[in-house]
Amino acid sequence: MMQYEIGIVETRNVIKTLLDDYGYDFRDYALTSFKRRLEQIISNNGLKDADGLIGKLKGNPTFFDQFLNEVNIDTTEMFRDPSFWRTLRDDILPEIIRNSTTKPRIWIASFDSGEELYSLTIILKEMGALDKVQIYSNVFTNATIQKITSGQLDPKDIEINEANYVRLNGKSQYSSYYKVEGNKYFFDSTLVKDVNFIKQTPIIDKDPGAVKLVLFRNQALYYNQLLQERVLQKIAESLVAGGFLALGIKETLENTNANNKFTVFNETERIYKRKNV
Amino acid sequence: MYKAVIIGGSAGSFQVITRILHSLPASFPLPVLLCLHRLKHVRSGFVEALSLKSGIPIIEPDDKEQIKPGKAYLAPANYHMFIELGNKIALSTEDPVNHSRPSIDLSFLTAAQVYRDKLIGVILSGANRDGAYGLKKIKDLGGLAIVQDPNECQVRTMTEASLKMTPVDHVYNTSEIIRFLQTIKT
Numbered sequence: 192m193m194q195y196e197i198g199i200v201e202t203r204n205v206i207k208t209l210l211d212d213y214g215y216d217f218r219d220y221a222l223t224s225f226k227r228r229l230e231q232i233i234s235n236n237g238l239k240d241a242d243g244l245i246g247k248l249k250g251n252p253t254f255f256d257q258f259l260n261e262v263n264i265d266t267t268e269m270f271r272d273p274s275f276w277r278t279l280r281d282d283i284l285p286e287i288i289r290n291s292t293t294k295p296r297i298w299i300a301s302f303d304s305g306e307e308l309y310s311l312t313i314i315l316k317e318m319g320a321l322d323k324v325q326i327y328s329n330v331f332t333n334a335t336i337q338k339i340t341s342g343q344l345d346p347k348d349i350e351i352n353e354a355n356y357v358r359l360n361g362k363s364q365y366s367s368y369y370k371v372e373g374n375k376y377f378f379d380s381t382l383v384k385d386v387n388f389i390k391q392t393p394i395i396d397k398d399p400g401a402v403k404l405v406l407f408r409n410q411a412l413y414y415n416q417l418l419q420e421r422v423l424q425k426i427a428e429s430l431v432a433g434g435f436l437a438l439g440i441k442e443t444l445e446n447t448n449a450n451n452k453f454t455v456f457n458e459t460e461r462i463y464k465r466k467n468v
Numbered sequence: 469m470y471k472a473v474i475i476g477g478s479a480g481s482f483q484v485i486t487r488i489l490h491s492l493p494a495s496f497p498l499p500v501l502l503c504l505h506r507l508k509h510v511r512s513g514f515v516e517a518l519s520l521k522s523g524i525p526i527i528e529p530d531d532k533e534q535i536k537p538g539k540a541y542l543a544p545a546n547y548h549m550f551i552e553l554g555n556k557i558a559l560s561t562e563d564p565v566n567h568s569r570p571s572i573d574l575s576f577l578t579a580a581q582v583y584r585d586k587l588i589g590v591i592l593s594g595a596n597r598d599g600a601y602g603l604k605k606i607k608d609l610g611g612l613a614i615v616q617d618p619n620e621c622q623v624r625t626m627t628e629a630s631l632k633m634t635p636v637d638h639v640y641n642t643s644e645i646i647r648f649l650q651t652i653k654t
Contacts, residue, residue, distance in 0.1 A: 223550045223578050224560050264562050271546075271561075347563070409561045412531050419532070441544050441559050443530045 195234050201241035202226045208245045213255055215392050217262075219418035224264075232261050259331040264413060266306035267347050269365075271408075272440050273358035275460045280314045280359075283435050283462070287403040288323050290433075295403040299328040300395065300426055301410035305339040305378075309368070311406070312382040317362045326386045327399040336388045342369070342380035349376075395422050398429040405430060409439035416447075423449035432467035470612075470652060471586035472535070472551075473498050474579045476572030476602065478505040478594030480622025484642050485592065489522035489540060491646040496524050498588075498652060500540040503549060503575040505568055505594070515542060531559040543570035550578040566598035576602020585610030588652075590645060592616045594626030604634040614648070617641045 202225065209215045217225060229244065238244050247254055270276050287295045299307050308328050315321040330336055338344070356365035369378045389397055405426050411419040426436060427449050436453065438461040444450045453463035477485055481504060492500070506514055518540075519526045526540045527533070535541060535555045543549035544559065548570050552558040558578075565571035576589055576599060589606035591599045593616060607613040613636040618624035620641045630636065640648065 221552060221558050223552050223558055223581075224562070227562075264560070267561060267563060409559075412559050412561065416532060439531070439559075439561075441528075441530050441547055445530075446532075 195230050197226060197230055197233070197241045199226070202229060205229055205241055205244055205248075208248055212249060213252075215259075216394050219415045219421075220393065221413050221415050224413050225262075228262050228264070232258060235261065256332045256334060260334055263302045263304070263331055265304040265345070266301075266409075267304075268355065269306050269352040270310045270355035270359050271306070272460070273355045275408075275437065275440065275462075276310060276314060276355075276359050278457055278460050278462065279311075279437070280318065282457070283404065284315065284318060284320065284324075287435070288320055291403065294323060294325040296399055296401060297324050297326045297404045298399050298402045298406070298429065299326070300398075300405050300407045300422075302329055302331055302391075304335070305344040307406055307408065308339060308383055308386065309344065309378050312386075313361070313368055314359075316382060321382070322385075326383075327402075328386055328388055329391045329395065330388050331391065333390075336390075339388075340380055340383060340386075342378040342383075344376060344378055394418065395425055398425055400429055401431055402429045403431055403434045405434070405436045408437055409442070411442060412439065420448055423447055427452045427465065430465040432465055434465045436463045436465065437461065438463070469586065470498055470588055471583045472501060472579065473588045473590065473649065473652075474501040474503070474576055474606075475590045475592065476503045476576060476594075476599040476626075477592035478568075478572075478596060478598065478623070478626055480593035480595075484616065484645075486518065486521060487642055488646055488649065489518060489524065489526070492523040492649065494523055494538065496538050496649075496652075499535045499537050500524065501535075501543075501549070501551065501575060501579060502526075502540055503543045503570050503572045503599075505570075505572075505596075505598070506545055514545070518542065529557040529559075531557065533557045543575060545570075548574045550574060551582045552578070553582055555582070566596055568596070568598045572599035573602040577605045580605040580609045580611060583611065587611035588614065590614045590616070591627055591630045593621035593623050595623040596625060597629040599626055600629040600633045603630045603636070607634050607636065612637050614638045614640055614645065616645065 206217050209217055233244050353365050369376050440461050452466055456462045456464040515526050515528050524540055528544050529541050548560040550558040587606055589603050591603050603613050615627045615630050615636050617639050618627045621627050
């Protein structure tokens with residue numbers, strides 16, 4: 192591993208351009224991972240340095256969109272943490288579906304590259320419940336919507352995904368959900384045809400409201416504490432009493448202000464339940 | 469004068485790391501950051517196995533956890549472990565580096581940027597080259613670079629790659645690494 196490195200001042204200069212020129216606020220992203228992301232974008236695009244990146248961003252909405260796609264960290268795995276998905280399928284989805292008179296709303300509040308969404312819809316389909324819920328999913332760009340709705344995902348390691356599916360005790364074969372054409376994978380896009388995509392800026396300023404389940408796994412890893420607090424507040428407001436919040440298995444509400452609005456539903460899988468406060 | 473020790477290891481490092489942790493006194497004055505290649509789907513058991521004989525508590529940290537002296541922090545399975553300004557752990561799910569997640573290079577690189585010349589980096593036995601670049605960054609930023617003697621390693625690829633890339637401060641066998649760590653005072 193050898194890579195180009197930029198400093199903190201240069202990182203802040205790029206962040207300032209993104210805010211001033213496009214109104215996208217990355218100031219409260221975690222510094223180390225964001226800096227690293229910029230370094231990779233500079234290398235991947237053959238740019239000279241941070242000033243080169245700033246120059247290319249200015250007055251170039253097309254490149255800005257491409258930048259947003261590259262700065263976002265892909266989910267990289269289908270059914271990441273299979274025991275989490277098992278818990279979701281066996282304990283949570285049946286409950287929220289049973290207790291709803293209208294279609295319960297599920298919100299993928301992370302900036303998913305499609306893997307969380309397809310994992311969720313595959314599970315719902317196997318439960319025979321795909322048409323019994325309404326799914327919302329956050330995205331940065333139209334290109335991501337296009338990618339996800341065409342089914343053309345890039346889940347990196349097919350063996351890992353297969354193994355995850357086996358650990359999940361799925362009803363079918365993992366391979367029944369995609370076709371391979373050349374070296375590309377096309378997932379069954381009918382799974383996501385009724386999904387509502389919400390175009391967001393980094394601070395997540397929109398929410399579907401009256402949500403019964405929020406998946407927000409491994410997104411706040413890339414936030415500082417301030418932004419983590421703000422977005423958790425937003426999510427807490429969006430959830431109905433008794434609704435569920437799933438974080439990544441190495442994330443916690445402890446030490447956050449949102450903690451008093453939730454009880455722990457499953458400690459190992461880091462699933463929380465919204466209190467009636 | 470040092471603020472942290474960071475240790476990277478892969479194949480053949482488990483015994484070594486166990487001996488090192490066993491030798492540390494409960495009053496060890498620094499945090500110990502551990503980045504070891506491990507099975508990604510085995511979430512639990514590893515901390516428990518390492519803890520059995522450890523002289524200091526071993527934590528598999530959550531994201532944004534505060535780093536404290538006298539504790540060991542083990543990079544969780546299937547996450548990269550960064551060290552963030554403000555002495556905090558920052559986890560990441562970005563792509564594997566050197567086919568590894570956690571990647572030793574990334575833990576070492578980010579720790580070097582935070583602790584600079586107040587960091588001790590140790591590379592142990594391992595079967596790939598992950599860690600060599602990270603150790604170089606520690607040395608470049610004024611930290612102390614230690615490599616386990618390849619002649620003692622079960623698998624010598626990782627230590628040899630490190631030695632090739634960096635003029636390290638010490639090549640030590642396990643007993644010497646232990647003796648060195650035991651002399652550390654703040």
